[in-house]
Amino acid sequence: MAVSLLLAQSGEFALIIFAMAFEGSLLDKELFQQLLLVVILSMLATPPLASLAYRLAVSSKGRAKEVVDTGDHSSPRELVIIGFGRVGRQVGEILESREVAYVAVDIDAQIVKQERNLGRSVFYGDARRPDVLRSLGVGEAGLVIVTVDDFIAAEQVVSSLSRTFPDLDILARGHNLENCQSLRAQGAGLVVSENIEASIALAQAALMKVQQGDEENEKVIEQFRSDYYAATEAGLHQEVTRL
Numbered sequence: 001m002a003v004s005l006l007l008a009q010s011g012e013f014a015l016i017i018f019a020m021a022f023e024g025s026l027l028d029k030e031l032f033q034q035l036l037l038v039v040i041l042s043m044l045a046t047p048p049l050a051s052l053a054y055r056l057a058v059s060s061k062g063r064a065k066e067v068v069d070t071g072d073h074s075s076p077r078e079l080v081i082i083g084f085g086r087v088g089r090q091v092g093e094i095l096e097s098r099e100v101a102y103v104a105v106d107i108d109a110q111i112v113k114q115e116r117n118l119g120r121s122v123f124y125g126d127a128r129r130p131d132v133l134r135s136l137g138v139g140e141a142g143l144v145i146v147t148v149d150d151f152i153a154a155e156q157v158v159s160s161l162s163r164t165f166p167d168l169d170i171l172a173r174g175h176n177l178e179n180c181q182s183l184r185a186q187g188a189g190l191v192v193s194e195n196i197e198a199s200i201a202l203a204q205a206a207l208m209k210v211q212q213g214d215e216e217n218e219k220v221i222e223q224f225r226s227d228y229y230a231a232t233e234a235g236l237h238q239e240v241t242r243l
Contacts, residue, residue, distance in 0.1 A: 002053040009042040009049065050135035057123070078103060078141040082127040082157055083148035084111055087173055087194070091145060092120065105136055128156045130164045139165060146172040146188070151179050155186055162187025180232045196228050 015036065022032040079095070081088050081104040088104060095102050104122040106112055115122040125132040127148075138144060144161060148154040154172060161170055172188040174180035180191040200221055207217040 002057040005049045005053040005056070009046045010039040011043065014039045047131050047134050050131055051137075054123070054135045054137065078137050080104070080136055080138055080141050080144045082144060082146045083154070083173075084115060084122050085147070085149055087149070088145075088147035089115070091147060103136055105132070128153065128160050130160060133161065133164055138168070141168070143169045143171065146170065146183075148173070151175060155182055158183055158186040158188050177228065177231060180229075184232060191232060193228065193232075196225070200225055 021027045079102040084104040084106040105125045112124040170188045172183045172191045174191045174193045183191045
């Protein structure tokens with residue numbers, strides 16, 4: 001049923017076919033106009049149909065989630081992970097250990113199939129598209145974590161999220177300083193640099209082995225981390241000023 005709803009609408013290609021048929025005198029004007037109206041209306045109906053399809057898919061697996069209103073509207077109703085490769089899966093496993101419910105999306109069909117077979121709520125889709133974001137329930141979410149490995153795609157995802165849902169809290173995975181600055185400029189509220197955190201962990205382990213004074217080591221590490229992410233914020237302010 002969910003797949004049928006997603007396939008129900010016509011698309012732009014239908015407009016081209018009907019236009020060619022009309023120009024070739026295969027359709028009269030009245031029928032051509034009626035067909036155009038049907039195509040356009042079906043395309044307009046795509047977002048609500050996609051949302052319904054998502055709810056059907058979740059409920060069919062017995063994983064529909066009920067939201068209890070406790071009066072505290074500061075907590076997210078849903079947490080969404082975009083990108084369920086190595087990093088996204090690890091984030092999901094940590095959330096599962098604390099019984100935090102989430103929905104994930106990935107553009108790799110093999111990953112989606114593998115994770116769904118394990119019982120996880122992972123769906124196939126291109127998160128750069130607003131209609132896919134809406135079908136995932138991002139509009140109802142309080143928090144989205146972007147762990148996409150491809151930086152250009154991650155930037156496009158963050159940009160689409162911030163434009164479509166301006167009040168959304170976005171956490172993103174970056175690689176280096178330049179990547180982190182760009183993701184912050186696109187609208188991510190917090191960016192964690194994969195490279196710098198790995199470097200810090202290695203340096204911290206090395207200092208523990210070769211240098212006495214754990215407290216001083218911690219100060220050096222925290223100062224380095226603080227300076228790095230301060231540079232990320234500085235890059236964001238420079239970008240805003242330039243614009």
